Every structure is written in structure tokens, then in C-alpha cells.
Amino acid sequence: MSEPILLSARGISRSFGGLAAVQDVTLELRQGVVTALAGPNGAGKTTLFNLITGHLVPDRGAVELKGESILRQKPHKVALKGIARSFQDLRLFGSMSVYDNVLAAIEPTPWLWQPGGSSGAAARRLEVERALAATGLEELAGTRAVDLSYAETKFLSMARIIATGAPIWLLDEPASGLDPASRSRFVKLVRDATAAGVTVCLIEHNLDIVTELADRIAFLDQGRKLAEGTPAEILGNAELIAIYFGERRE
Ligand SMILES: Nc1ncnc2c1ncn2[C@@H]1O[C@H](COP(=O)(O)OP(=O)(O)OP(=O)(O)O)[C@@H](O)[C@H]1O
Ligand SMILES: [Mg+2]
Structure with a gap:
């Protein structure tokens, strides 16, 4: 991909007691590209957002905005640098x-x-x-x-x-539970934003929305990034889909 990397997390890890919630994950968000984080419940998706936005400090790894470290900066400082996020709750x-x-x-x-x-x-x-x-x-x-x-x-x-x-949006399940009409409005909202140059990373369980919006999918399971690729590559991978549906609790 030729778009410049705006935000990157490289080799980041975070454990809670004995639980490795995020393990050695690298994620690069490129200008104007919509990246979806997919994976079963408890995969570490929200934790990854928290590590990027300063809500949690990684045990290891680097987080950079346009090549400059934002590691250990407080959430409001990170927000002021142009990284806006929504919360699952x-x-x-x-x-x-x-x-x-x-x-x-x-x-x-x-x-x-x-x-x-x-x-x-x-x-x-x-x-x-x-x-x-x-x-x-x-x-x-x-x-x-x-x-x-x-x-x-x-x-x-x-x-x-x-x-x-903010030029970078991190959205944590923004469309979960929406009715079809609201879902279409949401898809249009994100499309309008990306057309205007916004870079989006989206945690989303609804694979129709992921297919409609995402240029890239990073697939997480048990704290690890198992794969990353185009929606066709990821959603066409029977092994990943089995993990996804096999481990869903909802
Ligand atoms: N503050 C915390 N303290 C202890 N454990 C945590 C904490 N935050 C997350 N975890 C654990 O880390 C793992 C990853 O959680 P996380 O919320 O990142 O998953 P997720 O991929 O966002 O899942 P979901 O799709 O259900 O929102 C889970 O096992 C969770 O219980
Ligand atoms: Mg979550």
C-alpha cells in the first residue's frame, strides 16, 4: 500500500495478571484507509485501542503518530494530537x-x-x-x-x-445493535469522512459492515494478530472464520 502511515503500534503487548490481552501486535493505520479490527470476544481489540490512546500503557512496544512517539502520553494529550475515539459503552x-x-x-x-x-x-x-x-x-x-x-x-x-x-478516528463497535436503516446511515457517515481524508480504524462484529467499509482487516484472537489483509483475503479464509464464529459468545 502506498498511502503514508499515520499511526502505528509496533510490537505492543499488555498483560493483566497472567492474561496476555495483547501480545506483540503491530498495526499500521494509513492515511485515508479504513482498517477494521475483527476477532472474537476477548480478542484484545478494545485493549489495543486503549494502548494506542493512552488509556493503558503497553508493557512493551512502540506507538507512533507520524513517526513521533506518543507512548505514555495521557489520553487527552493523544486526543489533542488528532486521534479521536469512541467507547464501546x-x-x-x-x-x-x-x-x-x-x-x-x-x-x-x-x-x-x-x-x-x-x-x-x-x-x-x-x-x-x-x-x-x-x-x-x-x-x-x-x-x-x-x-x-x-x-x-x-x-x-x-x-x-x-x-x-480529528483526522484519525478509532471507533469501538460504533454500529453494534443498529437497525438496518441506521446502519446504512452509519456506513454513509464513515464513507463521507474517509472521502474527506479521515483515517478510520473500526472495531466491528458485523461482517456486512466490515465488508462495506473496510479496505483492510486485521484479525485478532487471544491477544495476537493472526492475519491482516483485504476483506476478501480475511473473510475468504475458512480457518479465521471458524475461529471467529466458533468463539463468539453472543
Ligand atoms: N482492565 C482490565 N483488567 C483485566 N483484564 C482485562 C482488562 N481489560 C481487558 N481485559 C481482558 O483482556 C482480554 C481482552 O479484552 P478486550 O476488551 O480487549 O477484548 P475485545 O476484543 O475488545 O472483546 P469484545 O469483542 O468482547 O469487546 C479479555 O480477556 C478481557 O477480559
Ligand atoms: Mg471490545
């Missing part, structure tokens, strides 16, 4: 409005100098509106997050990422 502010949930994703912390002063605030409001429009949530701007439907919370989580303007 979404982590929304339930009692806050949809609008404020999105604003909070980009609002500078009050004790820091606010770049741009009031014009900065106006620019952030525009970003929130752009993100709400992209996710179809404009009409729900004033609704509290707890009052949203399941699909709406998934799109709110996406709006929080879009608003940051």
Missing part, C-alpha cells in the same frame, strides 16, 4: 443535552487559556452544528442524552468525534 453525559454533549467534546477546559476567545467559542458552536447535521441530530439538540433512542446515542457518540475535527 459510549460514555455520554446522560443529563446533558445532545448539543452540550457534542460541545463538551471540543470545549477547552475552563482553567486553560481559551484559544480564539469569543471567536473561538463561535467557531466551536459551528463545529457542533456541523456535527449534529452530519449525524441527523439537529432536531434533538435540546434533548437530554438519557432520553435518546439507542441508535440516537450511537450517532451522538459519532457527532462527538466529528466535532473534534
Whole structure:
């Protein structure tokens, strides 16, 4: 592949007690390329995200953004460098409005100098509106997050990422449990983003979505990357598919 490598994890490992959750995994995210992380429950997919974003520190290995180490940096520092992520459990502010949930994703912390002063605030409001429009949530701007439907919370989580303007998105099961219409909207959202140059890494169990969106699939099992390739190569590999469906608990 000729696209430049934006983000790389090289030879990273992390154990929890005796459990090797991620073992010597190398993952390269290339500019504008959609990479899916696939594999059964407990394969280490979310842990790999946590190791990249500073939510966990690897026992071994390197994490680099454009060739510069981001190892041991705190999650908010990593986010400020342009790596936005969503969480499997979404982590929304339930009692806050949809609008404020999105604003909070980009609002500078009050004790820091606010770049741009009031014009900065106006620019952030525009970003929130752009993100709400992209996710179809404009009409729900004033609704509290707890009052949203399941699909709406998934799109709110996406709006929080879009608003940051981050060029790299790490999405942890963003489409799980979506109805077919919402799923198509989600696929379009990611396609629009990649067309605009965003680099996406997506953890996804739904192989239809993976097939539709992914340029590359990295297949993990029991903490190891067993294979990486095009969707045709990975999904056409009977051995991997047997591991995938054989070990699914859901
Ligand atoms: N903080 C932690 N402490 C102890 N064990 C953990 C921790 N985080 C993850 N694990 C374990 O590490 C392994 C990998 O978990 P991880 O959440 O990365 O899997 P996953 O591939 O995201 O699975 P799923 O598809 O179910 O979300 C699992 O056995 C899990 O129980
Ligand atoms: Mg997970």
C-alpha cells in the first residue's frame, strides 16, 4: 500500500495478571484507509485501542503518530494530537443535552487559556452544528442524552468525534445493535469522512459492515494478530472464520 502511515503500534503487548490481552501486535493505520479490527470476544481489540490512546500503557512496544512517539502520553494529550475515539459503552453525559454533549467534546477546559476567545467559542458552536447535521441530530439538540433512542446515542457518540475535527478516528463497535436503516446511515457517515481524508480504524462484529467499509482487516484472537489483509483475503479464509464464529459468545 502506498498511502503514508499515520499511526502505528509496533510490537505492543499488555498483560493483566497472567492474561496476555495483547501480545506483540503491530498495526499500521494509513492515511485515508479504513482498517477494521475483527476477532472474537476477548480478542484484545478494545485493549489495543486503549494502548494506542493512552488509556493503558503497553508493557512493551512502540506507538507512533507520524513517526513521533506518543507512548505514555495521557489520553487527552493523544486526543489533542488528532486521534479521536469512541467507547464501546459510549460514555455520554446522560443529563446533558445532545448539543452540550457534542460541545463538551471540543470545549477547552475552563482553567486553560481559551484559544480564539469569543471567536473561538463561535467557531466551536459551528463545529457542533456541523456535527449534529452530519449525524441527523439537529432536531434533538435540546434533548437530554438519557432520553435518546439507542441508535440516537450511537450517532451522538459519532457527532462527538466529528466535532473534534480529528483526522484519525478509532471507533469501538460504533454500529453494534443498529437497525438496518441506521446502519446504512452509519456506513454513509464513515464513507463521507474517509472521502474527506479521515483515517478510520473500526472495531466491528458485523461482517456486512466490515465488508462495506473496510479496505483492510486485521484479525485478532487471544491477544495476537493472526492475519491482516483485504476483506476478501480475511473473510475468504475458512480457518479465521471458524475461529471467529466458533468463539463468539453472543
Ligand atoms: N482492565 C482490565 N483488567 C483485566 N483484564 C482485562 C482488562 N481489560 C481487558 N481485559 C481482558 O483482556 C482480554 C481482552 O479484552 P478486550 O476488551 O480487549 O477484548 P475485545 O476484543 O475488545 O472483546 P469484545 O469483542 O468482547 O469487546 C479479555 O480477556 C478481557 O477480559
Ligand atoms: Mg471490545
